[in-house]
Amino acid sequence: MTSSRLATIFTVLSIAHGVNAQPASHEGEAVFSPVTWNRLVNAADEPHNWLMYNGTLDSQRFSRLDQINIDTVGDLELKWAHHIPQLDRAETTPLVVDGIMFITESPSNVVAVDAVTGRPFWRYNHPLPDDLRVCCGRNNRGVAILGETLYMSTLDAHLVAIDGRSGSLVWNREVADHRSGYSKTAAPLIVKDRVVTGIAGGEYGIRGFLDAYDADTGEREWRTHTIPGPDHPDNRTWAGDSWRTGGSPTWLTGSYDPELNLVYWGTGNPGPDWNGDVRMGDNLYADSVLALDGDTGAMSWYFQFTPHDEHDWDAIQVPVLADIELDGEARKAMLWANRNGFYYTLDRETGEFLLGKPFAKQTWAEGLDSNGRPIRRPDTSPSREGTLVAPIAGGGTNWWSPAYSPRTGLLYVNSFDGEAVFFSREQDYNEGSTFTGGGTETPLPIDHYQSAIRAIEPTTGDIQWEFPITARTRAGVLATAGDLVFSASVEGYFYALDATTGEPLWHIALGGPVHAQPMSYAVNGQQFVTMTIGNTVYTFGLN
Amino acid sequence: MHWKRSTRWMAILLPVLFVAPTVAVTTSAQESENLYTSRLDLRMGRSVFRAQCTTCHGLNAGGGNEGVGPDLTTGRFRRADSDLGLYRIIRDGVPGTSMTGVGTDASEQSVWQLVTYLRSLNDFSSAADLPGSAEAGQRIFVGKGDCAQCHMVNGQGGRLGPNLSLLGEQRDPETIQAALLDPNADVDPRWWTMRATGPNGQSFEGVRMNEDTFTFRIMDAEENLRAFSKYGDWSYERVQTSTMPSYADNLTVDEREDLVAYLYSLRSKP
The missing domain is CATH 2.30.30 (SH3 type barrels.)
Incomplete structure (x- = not known):
């Protein structure tokens, strides 16, 4: 065992076993050490850092820090705030590496700050053209790190590498032509020495893909299209040439299993969103999770949640990997609360459907068959006159990160019980223009509906508890070893729940809309929890 | 033309901030005046809206599900108070926000048709030929109807119901009539x-x-x-019910028509 490994373990133990809350300080210390692939694989062993978008490669978004716990959470107080200058949706999850925090900002910028004070070291502002094609806000969700280099997606569909110490641009690669409707918003995922990254543009008739780039050079190593070409039999799940403009984007960060060497990534809606008549068939591999070889991008298996989707129910959720016991058998599982309103437990080695049931209001399916395929109800397709269906296009949940606690064995999901009237219409494809084939409307004021944090038992799909929050909340969730669940609500509350019971234990009104998810880290023995609300990144610790 | 970013900002912000004088000084008559206001233009504008705008603003412009685009049906636009201001925002977008313009590739005609469509969403007639008497309706409002107990009009009245000072710009007569008969049908x-x-x-x-x-x-x-x-x-x-009583039995048909005429007359400009 190396001395650095021993030091890491000592740090973990000192944090995990109740060091008294002292004012954190690393004044004068040299901070920020290179992040090796080995550190990323073992990120759970250094819980004082938050080394990737979802915390760890299994994307459990579970912090092993427990200084802030059900007994101490009432003593949380604001430590610092960082204001994001560009007004838009702030969807960032910051990274923390040895006391340095990296925050992405709208539209495609990143700032490095002291994680103790929030004060900046450097800033990188990415220049953007004026003719962007973005469906849903000028936003960015975070960076990835390998060595001393950060990797960031940009709205003009580029991938950039930035020096983590200075903010200098290292390389800049065009992933796709933004003028055709492509854009990039998600944090990349490091897999060994590659940067794996997806693409957005499902409302612009793109053809989706997932890419891997050499982290040093920026050269592309593999590309896997999420709609197979005409030489593949699954291409026949698209009528005619509809596959060419079929969408199936990959606009959120996936997960990775080092033992299986499989990258897991969700795919978005087929296009046009609401007119399925022009793309008859199952439309593979839209609305699916793909399991790809980490070295080649070759597909190992896929599971399609919503065949022939006509409601814009992207399977753009974070694949949560957890080892569970199901019917007395140990399973390498994948836990997935989908935008279509159903929760799924899959076998992540094979893609086998293990169980599934609704976790949010849904009216479009009788249930799932033994293979996990939905049993559709008649007359639920969008129509010229409008068809009332639950969930809404935005889903029973969306891209908002769920969290899984190995201590409680529960998956925590921000869910929404809503409904919408779905309309379809004919629309010609024009490159670079929106290509949706319809639209939606919510029939009643939002006060008639309900959001909730729901705790799902992955071996049954049952909801263990729920905590109602104001509709419609777009916040992710963090679970911690302090047996807390942190999240936020649409009106700007940041709050902590008891992870076992759902009882609210602490909250503070921060007064802005939320589109982000919490994360936690520690510096010199003091645990912090960070959440972006409105256009401000807030960090709390014990007083 | 490819403008530098700073130049482009100025081009967008100036008309929005100083609409009236800027229109007169810096734009041609063709640019500042909407010549595409026919019913066909309105239909074309609606068609363009449904192709380009519904993802953020909702199918009928009432606001998007994702909360990205605001409600455009109120007749009041935060960043523009003239047709030209709307034209510029539709064409160029709003820098620093999710609102991307349709761009200079879009024809001038189609952008103006979009303006026509947006204006139509709040185009209630100001001189409706209603059967009732607004003067009589005002007397019912403060008298027999006891409406002023809860509703404020131009600073006078109660606070336990919606302020009705601009109701004539927000609701058509049929909707007002329906609310008097069945207040519980659609409670905000x-x-x-x-x-x-x-x-x-x-x-x-x-x-x-x-x-x-x-x-x-x-x-x-x-x-x-x-x-x-x-x-x-x-x-x-x-x-989730209304505190307002139904006037189906409390007022006569004529009295309700008078009250509707009064309520529909409530506008910022008579």
Whole structure:
């Protein structure tokens, strides 16, 4: 065992076993050490850092820090705030590496700050053209790190590498032509020495893909299209040439299993969103999770949640990997609360459907068959006159990160019980223009509906508890070893729940809309929890 | 033309901030005046809207599900108070926000048709040929109808119902008539009732000023403002009906028509 490994373990133990809350300080210390692939694989062993978008490669978004716990959470107080200058949706999850925090900002910028004070070291502002094609806000969700280099997606569909110490641009690669409707918003995922990254543009008739780039050079190593070409039999799940403009984007960060060497990534809606008549068939591999070889991008298996989707129910959720016991058998599982309103437990080695049931209001399916395929109800397709269906296009949940606690064995999901009237219409494809084939409307004021944090038992799909929050909340969730669940609500509350019971234990009104998810880290023995609300990144610790 | 970013900002912001003088000085008559206002133009504008704008603003412009685009049906636009201001925003977008313009590739005609469509969403006739008398309706409002007990008009009246000073710009006569007959058919959640009961049995009830995940606030019948926590010692109940009575039996048909004529006459500019 190396001395650095021993030091890491000592740090973990000192944090995990109740060091008294002292004012954190690393004044004068040299901070920020290179992040090796080995550190990323073992990120759970250094819980004082938050080394990737979802915390760890299994994307459990579970912090092993427990200084802030059900007994101490009432003593949380604001430590610092960082204001994001560009007004838009702030969807960032910051990274923390040895006391340095990296925050992405709208539209495609990143700032490095002291994680103790929030004060900046450097800033990188990415220049953007004026003719962007973005469906849903000028936003960015975070960076990835390998060595001393950060990797960031940009709205003009580029991938950039930035020096983590200075903010200098290292390389800049065009992933796709933004003028055709492509854009990039998600944090990349490091897999060994590659940067794996997806693409957005499902409302612009793109053809989706997932890419891997050499982290040093920026050269592309593999590309896997999420709609197979005409030489593949699954291409026949698209009528005619509809596959060419079929969408199936990959606009959120996936997960990775080092033992299986499989990258897991969700795919978005087929296009046009609401007119399925022009793309008859199952439309593979839209609305699916793909399991790809980490070295080649070759597909190992896929599971399609919503065949022939006509409601814009992207399977753009974070694949949560957890080892569970199901019917007395140990399973390498994948836990997935989908935008279509159903929760799924899959076998992540094979893609086998293990169980599934609704976790949010849904009216479009009788249930799932033994293979996990939905049993559709008649007359639920969008129509010229409008068809009332639950969930809404935005889903029973969306891209908002769920969290899984190995201590409680529960998956925590921000869910929404809503409904919408779905309309379809004919629309010609024009490159670079929106290509949706319809639209939606919510029939009643939002006060008639309900959001909730729901705790799902992955071996049954049952909801263990729920905590109602104001509709419609777009916040992710963090679970911690302090047996807390942190999240936020649409009106700007940041709050902590008891992870076992759902009882609210602490909250503070921060007064802005939320589109982000919490994360936690520690510096010199003091645990912090960070959440972006409105256009401000807030960090709390014990007083 | 490819403008530098700073030049482009100025080009967008100046017309929005100084609409009237800028129009007169810096734009041609063709640019500043909407020549595409026919019914066909309106239909074309609606078609363009449904192709380009519904993802953020909703199919009928009432606001997007994702909360990205605001409601465009109110007739009031935060960043533009003229047709030219709307034209510029539609074409160029709003820098620093999610609002991307349709760009200079779009024809001038199609952008103006979009303006025509947006204007049509709030185009209530100002001189409707209604059967009732607005003067008589005003007397009913403050008298037999007892409407002023709860509703304010131009600073006079109660606070327990919506301020009706601009109702004629917000609702058509048929909708106003329907609300008088069946107030519970479409109750804005702002006017639901909240009931709070304390640990010692004390209770308060009032219109729902605001409710969120952890708290709610009411105005009681005496117009006192009160705030409560959902997770303290108080229990609470939400009542989704209106506090307004139906006027189906309390007013005659003629009286209701007079009242509708009065309410529909309430505008910022007579």
